[in-house]
Amino acid sequence: xxxxxxxxxxxxxxxxxxxxxxxxxxxxxxxxxxxxxxxxxxxxxxxxxxxxxxxxxxxxxxxxxxxxxxxxxxxxxxxxxxxxxxxxxxxxxxxxxxxxxxxxxxxxxxxxxxxxxxxxxxxxxxxxxxxxxxxxxxxxxxxxxxxxxxxxxxxxxxxxxxxxxxxxxxxxxxxxxxxxxxxxxxxxxxxxxxxxxxxxxxxxxxxxxxxxxxxxxxxxxxxxxxxxxxxxxxxxxxxxxxxxxxxxxxxxxxxxxxxxxxxxxxxxxxxxxxxxxxxxxxxxxxxxxxxxxxxxxxxxxxxxxxxxxxxxxxxxxxxxxxxxxxxxxxxxxxxxxxxxxxxxxxxxxxxx
Numbered sequence: 001x002x003x004x005x006x007x008x009x010x011x012x013x014x015x016x017x018x019x020x021x022x023x024x025x026x027x028x029x030x031x032x033x034x035x036x037x038x039x040x041x042x043x044x045x046x047x048x049x050x051x052x053x054x055x056x057x058x059x060x061x062x063x064x065x066x067x068x069x070x071x072x073x074x075x076x077x078x079x080x081x082x083x084x085x086x087x088x089x090x091x092x093x094x095x096x097x098x099x100x101x102x103x104x105x106x107x108x109x110x111x112x113x114x115x116x117x118x119x120x121x122x123x124x125x126x127x128x129x130x131x132x133x134x135x136x137x138x139x140x141x142x143x144x145x146x147x148x149x150x151x152x153x154x155x156x157x158x159x160x161x162x163x164x165x166x167x168x169x170x171x172x173x174x175x176x177x178x179x180x181x182x183x184x185x186x187x188x189x190x191x192x193x194x195x196x197x198x199x200x201x202x203x204x205x206x207x208x209x210x211x212x213x214x215x216x217x218x219x220x221x222x223x224x225x226x227x228x229x230x231x232x233x234x235x236x237x238x239x240x241x242x243x244x245x246x247x248x249x250x251x252x253x254x255x256x257x258x259x260x261x262x263x264x265x266x267x268x269x270x271x272x273x274x275x276x277x278x279x280x281x282x283x284x285x286x287x288x289x290x291x292x293x294x295x296x297x298x299x300x301x302x303x304x305x306x307x308x309x310x311x312x313x314x315x316x317x318x319x320x321x322x323x324x325x326x327x328x329x330x331x332x333x334x335x336x337x338x339x340x341x342x343x344x345x346x347x348x349x350x351x352x
Contacts, residue, residue: 002026002257003333004111006222007121009254009266010099011106012138016040020064022055024258026110030097031055036062041075042099042108048079048092103127104136105254105266111337122224126250126270133275135285136252136268141296143303145257146327148265151295152225152253153189153218153322161298162291164200176216180321185329187220189322195234201287202231205280206247206273213238220326222333225253248272251288261303267292 010023010032020033022045029045031054045053047066057067063080064073071092072081079092098109098116103124109116126132141148151157159171177192193214202208212231215238219226232238232246254266269288274280316324 001334001338002110003222003330004337005109005115006111006333007100007107007109007116008223008256009105009264010042010108010256012136012266013101013104013106015138016106018059020055020057020059022053023264025108025264026257027259028110029053030108031064032099032106032108033059033064034062035075040099040101040106042097043073043075043077044095044097046094047071048094104268122221122226124226124252124268126252127268129270131275132250132270132272133278133281134250134268134270135281136266137285137289138264138266139289139292139296140258141263141265141299142261143263143299144260145255145263146330147299147303147306148253148255148263148295149220149225149326149330150320150323151299152227152255153187153220153326154319155191155216155218156319157298161294162199178319178321180325182325182329185221187218187322187325187329189218189220191216191218192239194239198231201284201291202247205271205284206231208247209233215239215243218322220322220329222330224255227251227253249284261307265292265296 004026008025010025010030011021015021016032016034018034020031022029022031024030030042031045032040032042035041041064043054043064045055047054047068049066049069049071052066052068054064054066054073057065059065060072065071070083071079073094074080075096077094077096079088082088082092098113100107100118100121102121104127107121127134177194179190181188195211196214198208198212208231211234213234214231215229217228228248228250230243230246230248232243236242236245238246248271250270252268256264256266258264269284271281271284
């Protein structure tokens, strides 16, 4: 099941240019396109005439034209033109969705439109902060979205799955100092790997003088996980909060359920060093992508095994604290949306 009243990342800004873009989000097919004024529109990806996905059509003067018989729809989903006839049937309309373009991402609201508050959209200023430079991509993962949240919130896997990239020493990750705190709608996990060997990605991108103190701060909210990670030479104040002069990476992980068995994974990585060397950013992006492809292989295999053996119990360990809290938040939000109002005895009496 999915949370509906939530802003989900539907794409990156640079994905939507002159033509339509099809996405399936929480089992609903949608089509995204740019209106004449450059703003994004989101409609259900189904023509009301004969059901063809609108993504087969084209954008004409900021309107969405079906590629089958040429019906034209505006951003509200109303059909405004039918070739060969002047009268437009009253029910010639399709569903539209609230959509906002912000911080180089496209966010869509799949639930009750009356509850779609743009102020609730995650802000990510590091996409425009001149002190940071970023790159990003997206991938699709054939696994349930909650497995991706688990993966991002329990980083003890890093030393094993990502040994050759961001991992470093497996024991350092397993023995890291960890603190997990929960708010009403989020989870914060901080991990410290003090006096550890810098992993290959760090060592190739930054000059250290031996071992380092590493930090990994993870913030979960429904729809995205933000991770601030980095390292500084041992004993240079990183643990006490002074991270100036160290390597810093901020990664955004926008997690968007497509179906029960597939997930869109939009990610960016921003760095605070060598800002005028785009080749450094390209290399980091390539290595991060390789890292996420390692996760993809693990998650897809895990999903298939769990699906084939549904119902078998699993064992929790201490490192699962953040993931467990995130699952509780998701379950609570879903339960609140599907709950039906309880009929009060006073209502029954009044009705009589």
